[in-house]
Amino acid sequence: MSSDTDSDAGPETVLKIIFVGDSGVGKTSLLERMFSDRFDSHMPATIGTDQRFKRLNIDGREIGVSVWDTAGQDRFSSLTPFYFRGAQGVVYVYDVTRAESLTHLRDKWMEDYKSYATVEDAVQMVVGNKVDLGDRMRAVSAEEGAAFAREHGCLYKETSAKTDSGGTDAGVYDALIWGLVCTMLDQRPGLVQEAAAATGVRVEGRRRRQRGGAMSCC
Numbered sequence: 001m002s003s004d005t006d007s008d009a010g011p012e013t014v015l016k017i018i019f020v021g022d023s024g025v026g027k028t029s030l031l032e033r034m035f036s037d038r039f040d041s042h043m044p045a046t047i048g049t050d051q052r053f054k055r056l057n058i059d060g061r062e063i064g065v066s067v068w069d070t071a072g073q074d075r076f077s078s079l080t081p082f083y084f085r086g087a088q089g090v091v092y093v094y095d096v097t098r099a100e101s102l103t104h105l106r107d108k109w110m111e112d113y114k115s116y117a118t119v120e121d122a123v124q125m126v127v128g129n130k131v132d133l134g135d136r137m138r139a140v141s142a143e144e145g146a147a148f149a150r151e152h153g154c155l156y157k158e159t160s161a162k163t164d165s166g167g168t169d170a171g172v173y174d175a176l177i178w179g180l181v182c183t184m185l186d187q188r189p190g191l192v193q194e195a196a197a198a199t200g201v202r203v204e205g206r207r208r209r210q211r212g213g214a215m216s217c218c
Helices: 027-036 074-084 099-116 142-151 172-187 191-199
Strands: 002-005 013-020 049-058 061-070 089-095 123-129 155-158
Touching: 013 027, 013 074, 013 172, 027 049, 027 061, 027 123, 061 074, 061 172, 074 099, 089 099, 089 172, 099 123, 099 142, 123 142, 123 172, 142 155
Parallel strands: 013 061, 013 089, 089 123, 123 155
Antiparallel strands: 002 049, 049 061
C-alpha cells in the first residue's frame, strides 16, 4: 500500500526530480498546482531554484521526493550543472503554444543533461503545458509532442497547470510526479537502494503500488 504522507519523521531515502525548460513555459505553475493545488496567472519567474518536498509511503517505507523548480533564463545558466547533479528524474517542460520552447528542449536542455547529469539513465519525461489554451492557440500538436518524446527516449504527457488536467482523469500531480516516480522504480528496481546508499541508509523489500487507494505503479 502506498500513499502520500506529511509525517514529521524523516524519509529513508530521497529521490531528486528536476523540472527544466524555457522561462515562461509554466514550470512553477505546475509545481504550485501539484503541491499547493492553486494557480496564479501572475506567478513570478523563478530566481535560481525552488525546491518542493513530498513523502511517499511505499510498503511502510518512507521515500522522499525532492522536486526542483529551476530558472529558465540564460542569466542563471551557471547554475545548470547544479540542477542536474544527482537527479534521478528529469521533466522537460514546453509550452504547446510556443514551438520554439519544444525545439529548445532538444537544443539546450537535453544537451545540458548529457553534459551535466551525474546519474546514469535518469528517467526523463517531456511535458507539454498550457493545453487549456485550446487548439486554435496550439503550435505543437499532441502527436508532434509524443513523437519528439519517443525520438529522445522520454515519457510524454500533456497537461494544464491552470485546469489541473493531467491529460486523463488524473490531475497534474498523479499524471506527472506519481507517474514518474512509479516509472523510475519500475525501470530501475535498485534505484531506492542506490539513493539510500548515497545517504548511508539501508532499505530492504520491494515497493508496491497505490497512492491513497487510487493510483498504482504497475
